[in-house]
Amino acid sequence: MKNSTDIQQAFHERLDEGELMNCMRCGFCLPACPTYIHTGGNELHSPRGRIAMMKAVxxxxxxxxxxxxxxxxxxxxxxxxEPACPAGVTYGHLLEESRAIFAEHEEKSPVHKLVFGDLFPKPKRMKQAIGAVRLYQKSGLQKVTRTIGFLSLFPKGMKELEETLPEVIPKKERVHRAVYHAVGEKKATVAFFTGCLMDTLFHPTNKATIGLLQLAGCEVVVPAEQACCGALHGHAGEKAKGIEMAKHNITAFEASEADHIVLNAGGCGAFLQEYDTLLVKEEGDWPERAKRFAQKIQDFSSVLFTLGFIESIPLKLEEKTITFQDSCHLRNGQHVFKEPRALLQAIQGTHYVEMANADSCCGSAGVYNMLQPEMAGEILKEKMNKVNDTQADVIVTANPGCLLQMKAGCNQHSDTLTTEAMHLADLLWESVGQEQRQNVMN
Structure with a gap:
């Protein structure tokens, strides 16, 4: 391997020796690890095995x-x-630091530079890219492309992504007011983190989330200067860029002086909540500012639950069976899993069925399903078998990547499934009824 000596020196200097030593090699992590399971129990692809390699280097x-x-x-x-580990090893931190070390010593491809350097960090370019997707959808090009089978020339993951993309709404509708006032008594002031994909591909879901927060008694502030959270960069080893975006967002949100910083994407939330760890070695007052920021991060479901949304707003839908797929980072990173279920179970007219292994990964994992399509496909297939067992009409999740992955699963298994995948905010918004939605619109 090129730069082997430099990489080894970086491992020695940057990995937390105490954290590496915390791993007791007990094996409690093994049954929780998807790659260990799907490689037939290969220790090389287990958390314990990876930490052993990190420590050896x-x-x-x-x-x-x-x-x-x-x-x-x-x-x-x-x-x-992590929740399976009796020693509390923060494996995610070790993984991201290890990936960052390798990434810093390898040549980046043009596509990598485009995605991580020029697309996600720059909201204007992200919006332009989504505008191009809308043109593709509305010009007739999408229909022609699908008819002639052009997408079959591309990697399988690319074809599946294209098939699950929601219809992009017009640019003029993808805007926010600076402040959305609470409906009724004001109970809290929250700042809303819009996110990249959530505010472009899933903009209506963001508007639904804001509407739900208003109904719960929140004044919702939307800072204009916010940008990508940096989660994809952190997971891909682009730590320096992640730090840069963290500082940008901390600065953008400090002026709001909100009680909470709220969002509806589990992956983004977990990364935002760990800005303090990301910036712990930065100079000046950044560590303290990052700590204050991180302490304010809340998933929207937690805010709704805490403010008594279930007790104050009647929720009702036509009869249907629903189930929930945990976002890994919402559950394992933010430790939020009871609140979404409580909200779903409060919807009159529905029957909630808990899915077996709902807390196991669906195979999305950011851009993992694009980079590791074979493993992601195996994991998704098993997940859809569990969905099928519930006989659910709707499978609900709370992260954009998970939502696209579950939509792909529903499409792939349409011969055995009639299940629809939805974001939690969209289903709740539908369940509040027209009268309540009108209160928000006014």
């Missing part, structure tokens, strides 16, 4: 290898091993 007992890097790349970063 850190201690100078082995040189970093391509096999080690491939193992780190195959990890979903779902962090299901």
């Amino acid at each position: 850190h201690d100078g007992e082995m040189a970093p290898t391509e096999e080690m890097k491939a193992s780190l790349d195959l990890c979903l970063g779902c962090r299901a091993c």
Whole structure:
């Protein structure tokens, strides 16, 4: 491996030796790890095995290898091993630091530079890209492309992504007011983190989320200067860019002086909640500012639940069976899992069925399903079998990547499933009824 000596030195200097030592090799993480399970119990692809390699490189007992890097790349970063670990090892931090070290010593492809350097960090370009998607959908090009089978020339993951993309609404409708006032008594002031994909591909879901917060008694502030959270960068080893975006967002939200910073994407929320860890070694007052920011992060479902949304707003839908798929980072990162279920179970006319292994990864994991399509496909297939067992009409989740992945699963298994995938906010918005929605519109 090129730069082997430099990589090994970086492992020795940057990985937390105490955290590496915390792993007791007990194996409690193994049944929780999707890649360990789907590789037939290969220790190389388990949290315990990966930490053992990290420690060996850190201690100078082995040189970093391509096999080690491939193992780190195959990890979903779902962090299901963390709640299973009796020693409380923060595996996610070790994984992201290890990936960052490897990434800093390899040449980036043009596509990598485009996505992580020029697209996600720059809201204007992100909006332009989504505008191009809308043109593709509305010009007739999408229909022609599908008819002639042009997408079959591209990787499978690309074709599946195209098939699950929601209809992009016009640019003039993808805007926010600076402030949305509470409906009725004001109970809290929250700042809303819009996100990249959520505010472009899933803009109506963001508007639904804001409407729900208003009905719950929140004054909702939307800081104009916010940008991408940096989660995809952090997971892909682009730590420096993640730090840059963290500082940008902290600055953008400080002026709001809100009680909470609220969002509806589990992956983004977990990364935002760990800005304090990301910036802990930065100079000046950044560590303290990051800590104050991180302490305010709340998933919208937690805010609704805490403010008594269920007790104050009647929720009702036509008869249907619903189930819930946990966002890994919402559950394992933010430790939110009871609140979404409580909200769903409060909807009159529905029957909630808990899915077996709802807390296991669906295979999306950011852009994992694009980079590791074979493993992602195996994981998704197993997940859809669990969905089928529930006989649910709707499978609900709370993260854009998970939502696209579940939509792909519903499409792939349409011969055995009639299930629709929805974001939690969209289903709740539908369930509040026209009269309540009108109160928000006014």
